Amino acid sequence: MKIYLTINGNSFTATLEDNETTRELLKKLPLEVSMSELNGNEKYYYFDESLPTNSYKPGKISTGDIMLYESDCLVIFYEDFDTPYSYTRLGKIDNVDNLKKI
DSSP: OEEEEEEETTTEEEEEEHHHHHHHHHHHHHHHOOEEEEETTTTEEEEOOOOHHHOOSSSSTTTTTTETTTTEEEEEOOOEEEEOEEEEEEEESSOOTTGGGG
């Protein structure tokens, strides 16, 4: 499934995973949030309520990954890096060329 995102006025498409978490996330759309910066590689937003999870340790994060940290934190990554943390995969931004500039 494809969704459209607008980040700081820039348009992106993302391909979502087919899982329980994304189905619950889709029920919240349309959604406008202000995301906070963390570590120079990600933006995050905490929901008021938990989403179902199916977390795993990916080991490596790629630019454009859209993940759920714990059960209530939406994360969009704009840099590649290794990670020891667990996430539930939500999807991936398709056109990441301009993502690093945001």
